[in-house]
Amino acid sequence: MGAKVNTAVAGTSNWVDERTTIGGFVKFFARKLFPDHWSFMLGEIALYSFLVLVITGIFLTAFFVPSMDIVHYEGEFATMHGVEMSKAFESTLVTSFQVPGGMLVRQMHHWSALLFTAAIVTHMARVFFTGAFRKPREINWLVGFTLMILSLAAGFTGYSLPDDVLSGNGLRIIDGVVKSIPLIGTYISYWLFGGEFPGEVLIPRMFTAHILLVPGLILGLIAVHLFLVFLHKHTQYPGGGRKDTNVVGLPLFPVYMAKAGGFFFVVFGVIALIAGLFTINPVWNYGPYDPSPVSAGTQPDWYILFIDGGLRLMPGWIGSFPMEWVIGGYTLPLNILIPAVILPGLFFTFLAVYPWLEALATGDRGERHVLDRPRNVPVRTGIGVGLISFYVVLVIEGSNDIVALLFHLSLNDITLLNRVLIFALPILSFLITRRICYGLQRKDRELVLHGHETGRIVRHEHGEYIEVHEPLSEQEVWLRVQHGDIAPLEIEPEFNHRGVRRKGYRFDRFRRRLSRFYYEQRIQPVTPEEYEAAKHAHH
Amino acid sequence: MSTDEKQHSPSEQHVDGEWVDPGVPYHRPRRSDSDPKAAKRAERQVAALFGVSILGTIATLVVYFTQNQTEDVESIRLVNVLLGISLCFAMLGIGIGAVHWARTLMRDHEMVEERHAMRTSDESREVAIQYLKDGAEDSGLTTNRRTLLKGSLITAVAIAPLAVLVPQIGNMGGDWNVAKFRHTMWAKGTRLARDPDGSLIKASDVTIGSVFHVIPDGLNELEHGKLEEKAKAIVLLIRLDPRDLNLQPGKEDWSFDGIIAYSKICTHVGCPVALYEQQTHHLLCPCHQSTFDVANGAKVVFGPAKRPLPQLPIAVDGEGYIVAQSDFHEPVGPSYWDRLKGGSSPAPSTEEGHA
Numbered sequence: 100m101g102a103k104v105n106t107a108v109a110g111t112s113n114w115v116d117e118r119t120t121i122g123g124f125v126k127f128f129a130r131k132l133f134p135d136h137w138s139f140m141l142g143e144i145a146l147y148s149f150l151v152l153v154i155t156g157i158f159l160t161a162f163f164v165p166s167m168d169i170v171h172y173e174g175e176f177a178t179m180h181g182v183e184m185s186k187a188f189e190s191t192l193v194t195s196f197q198v199p200g201g202m203l204v205r206q207m208h209h210w211s212a213l214l215f216t217a218a219i220v221t222h223m224a225r226v227f228f229t230g231a232f233r234k235p236r237e238i239n240w241l242v243g244f245t246l247m248i249l250s251l252a253a254g255f256t257g258y259s260l261p262d263d264v265l266s267g268n269g270l271r272i273i274d275g276v277v278k279s280i281p282l283i284g285t286y287i288s289y290w291l292f293g294g295e296f297p298g299e300v301l302i303p304r305m306f307t308a309h310i311l312l313v314p315g316l317i318l319g320l321i322a323v324h325l326f327l328v329f330l331h332k333h334t335q336y337p338g339g340g341r342k343d344t345n346v347v348g349l350p351l352f353p354v355y356m357a358k359a360g361g362f363f364f365v366v367f368g369v370i371a372l373i374a375g376l377f378t379i380n381p382v383w384n385y386g387p388y389d390p391s392p393v394s395a396g397t398q399p400d401w402y403i404l405f406i407d408g409g410l411r412l413m414p415g416w417i418g419s420f421p422m423e424w425v426i427g428g429y430t431l432p433l434n435i436l437i438p439a440v441i442l443p444g445l446f447f448t449f450l451a452v453y454p455w456l457e458a459l460a461t462g463d464r465g466e467r468h469v470l471d472r473p474r475n476v477p478v479r480t481g482i483g484v485g486l487i488s489f490y491v492v493l494v495i496e497g498s499n500d501i502v503a504l505l506f507h508l509s510l511n512d513i514t515l516l517n518r519v520l521i522f523a524l525p526i527l528s529f530l531i532t533r534r535i536c537y538g539l540q541r542k543d544r545e546l547v548l549h550g551h552e553t554g555r556i557v558r559h560e561h562g563e564y565i566e567v568h569e570p571l572s573e574q575e576v577w578l579r580v581q582h583g584d585i586a587p588l589e590i591e592p593e594f595n596h597r598g599v600r601r602k603g604y605r606f607d608r609f610r611r612r613l614s615r616f617y618y619e620q621r622i623q624p625v626t627p628e629e630y631e632a633a634k635h636a637h638h
Numbered sequence: 639m640s641t642d643e644k645q646h647s648p649s650e651q652h653v654d655g656e657w658v659d660p661g662v663p664y665h666r667p668r669r670s671d672s673d674p675k676a677a678k679r680a681e682r683q684v685a686a687l688f689g690v691s692i693l694g695t696i697a698t699l700v701v702y703f704t705q706n707q708t709e710d711v712e713s714i715r716l717v718n719v720l721l722g723i724s725l726c727f728a729m730l731g732i733g734i735g736a737v738h739w740a741r742t743l744m745r746d747h748e749m750v751e752e753r754h755a756m757r758t759s760d761e762s763r764e765v766a767i768q769y770l771k772d773g774a775e776d777s778g779l780t781t782n783r784r785t786l787l788k789g790s791l792i793t794a795v796a797i798a799p800l801a802v803l804v805p806q807i808g809n810m811g812g813d814w815n816v817a818k819f820r821h822t823m824w825a826k827g828t829r830l831a832r833d834p835d836g837s838l839i840k841a842s843d844v845t846i847g848s849v850f851h852v853i854p855d856g857l858n859e860l861e862h863g864k865l866e867e868k869a870k871a872i873v874l875l876i877r878l879d880p881r882d883l884n885l886q887p888g889k890e891d892w893s894f895d896g897i898i899a900y901s902k903i904c905t906h907v908g909c910p911v912a913l914y915e916q917q918t919h920h921l922l923c924p925c926h927q928s929t930f931d932v933a934n935g936a937k938v939v940f941g942p943a944k945r946p947l948p949q950l951p952i953a954v955d956g957e958g959y960i961v962a963q964s965d966f967h968e969p970v971g972p973s974y975w976d977r978l979k980g981g982s983s984p985a986p987s988t989e990e991g992h993a
Contacts, residue, residue: 132749271869280975286811295863296869347662353740361734361735375718391762392867411927427791430976431975432974439907472775514927560883
């Protein structure tokens with residue numbers, strides 16, 4: 100029996116290989132090694148929630164009608180009888196109430212969209228804090244960054260498709276933001292909406308973007324992203340035997356086929372469970388879009404909150420100084436431009452170029468495949484936590500009405516506090532995080548030099564009490580000393596031996612300043628000499 | 639606690655003042671590696687998990703075929719919960735089974751593979767560069783005489799997308815008449831009607847402290863562009879005690895006995911300003927919490943908006959209905975670049991201070 104199967108397999112393989120050279124690919128892929136760590140699953144969650152999005156999305160396209168034509172609802176949901184609504188909204192109700200399982204698939208689609216964006220952001224944070232963006236992965240960082248932006252676009256276009264009053268107000272806010280752009284804002288608004296807001300073409304246009312344009316780009320970039328992961332081979336956390344020149348892990352076939360393949364089903368299952376148990380975006384409670392009604396306590400999906408938070412945070416007046424300027428008769432609404440255009444622009448640009456910025460400070464030209472422990476790069480870790488705290492202040496401000504309600508606080512006080520925190524908290528978080536990192540590095544030194552505390556107190560014959568310290572195993576020592584010491588960059592002097600000012604000095608000086616910012620203050624890992632000295636001191 | 643190999647002597651930990659990598663840690667076998675009974679048990683567990691998945695799939699289909707959902711929200715919720723849970727089992731069974739298999743029965747002894755630098759070797763680079771040179775030579779582009787060819791090619795390729803993009807983008811903006819922002823349906827004599835039913839409002843209906851959500855009479859009868867007109871024309875009608883109302887200079891006759899009408903579109907980014915606090919006479923935009931003082935020309939008292947809400951001049955006609963005196967005197971809604979340009983509004987807008 101077994102022999103028979105093998106013949107069949109061999110025959111098929113031979114048939115395919117003679118037509119595709121697939122043997123070469125199998126040889127390249129099958130036993131590729133992947134290091135193991137829970138944090139490497141974050142990207143996988145993003146990938147799998149995207150697959151769930153595609154599967155559930157195909158289901159939904161069978162029932163959704165992307166049209167803004169007005170109809171009167173005659174369907175199953177009693178409270179909406181006779182209500183005027185677009186076909187898009189009506190078909191959303193039909194999908195939810197009349198298609199068996201339609202409600203579940205809609206909810207799965209929405210929940211996996213939230214998970215998709217969340218997983219991408221968390222994955223990006225992991226890559227940032229461990230320095231996985233360093234050479235040779237800068238391009239892949241950019242690909243991932245673009246995927247993150249696209250995920251926001253995918254989420255927002257999808258969120259707006261049901262044409263309910265909540266998403267309609269979201270679109271109106273987008274329209275307001277777009278109009279604030281100098282010179283061409285009103286024309287961009289007309290271009291988007293095909294005329295005045297809301298118009299009759301937006302839903303069909305967003306539908307095309309949502310089911311073809313954006314997912315097509317995402318799919319293509321995922322292919323590039325994964326291709327580069329294979330090409331570079333995965334990064335690994337530091338530890339015994341892990342070098343920049345090797346990869347230590349388990350083979351793709353069978354271990355990661357089973358683990359990663361299985362994990363897809365786990366993600367799918369968990370999304371199904373959440374969608375079964377928790378209602379999301381009940382548009383039948385909100386009603387169809389109408390420019391007039393709106394209610395408080397209605398938030399956009401979480402990934403848009405930071406922009407909404409910025410819009411809430413920014414004052415229209417600072418004292419008696421207006422934040423909307425009129426210059427030569429032209430209006431410049433800074434109260435919208437700064438929080439909704441300039442700030443996100445700077446934030447995202449900083450993220451995108453960060454690998455190059457850090458490379459300027461390190462001057463490191465080698466390939467880095469062993470990840471950093473975040474404590475060993477205190478400034479980077481501090482910057483990361485600072486950015487996160489900045490983001491969190493915006494998210495909290497974006498839900499300030501909910502916060503006010505939950506904690507019985509004044510809405511205005513929360514906003515006033517956040518106007519201070521948006522500047523203070525990132526700086527404070529940076530300083531505290533950096534301090535904690537230094538502390539952890541000192542703790543590492545302490546451990547390497549003096550070993551683990553055992554809690555065992557011993558009295559010597561001469562009466563002295565000491566606590567017995569257990570020396571670290573060599574693996575434990577290696578983890579704490581392997582990263583070496585990085586000194587700030589030294590640059591060539593301003594004037595050469597003939598006293599002529601050299602070209603590029605200013606840029607070098609900027610690099611030196613940046614490098615000092617990163618590495619001036621640092622804790623060096625224990626050297627072998629210190630280690631031996633400490634050892635002898637104990638005996 | 640540690641699973642590391644400990645048989646090294648300390649002298650090997652560093653050589654010549656450099657730390658030495660201790661190598662991949664010692665691999666501790668799992669129970670299923672050494673104990674056939676444990677391996678058999680793990681195998682049964684995996685099979686059971688796959689079995690759970692099979693049951694989950696069957697359960698999903700059973701729920702689909704047996705549970706009829708009706709218009710009753712409860713029945714829909716029940717079907718949703720049952721389908722969600724059974725689908726969850728169908729998927730988790732496969733997933734956890736596969737992961738458990740990998741963790742208990744598949745190899746867990748780590749392997750080491752060398753990496754190769756991304757950089758192409760010097761020899762290959764030389765060959766690649768030579769190929770490019772050869773190709774460029776063959777194309778004739780490297781010759782100086784061919785600048786015309788190069789220039790025309792680059793120009794042609796650079797402008798060719800315009801042939802597609804210009805008609806596409808050109809058609810996407812409708813009639814591009816952005817001056818429409820300046821006008822709403824309101825005109826001299828247009829009666830104020832309740833939103834959404836369109837019934838007219840008499841001054842006597844509006845008691846002190848009450849708020850009416852208002853649309854222009856005739857909006858509901860529009861065949862086309864109803865939502866676009868509504869998005870600009872919605873108004874809040876509020877009656878204050880006339881003693882509380884500070885009439886703005888130049889607008890003394892825009893209100894009627896404490897009845898005052900403001901655009902409902904926030905001057906920040908255009909949400910409907912819907913929350914009225916009777917005690918403070920404040921209007922709050924629920925989207926970004928711009929707060930306007932109705933008693934003082936709807937000037938901004940808090941939040942991100944900079945400008946007051948535009949006021950609609952109203953009067954009472956012969957039959958006692960509230961009517962508009964004219965359109966708004968400035969564009970409603972959020973600010974934009976040439977908001978103050980164009981001058982086709984009934985009167986130029988005055989920049990109002992914050993006071």
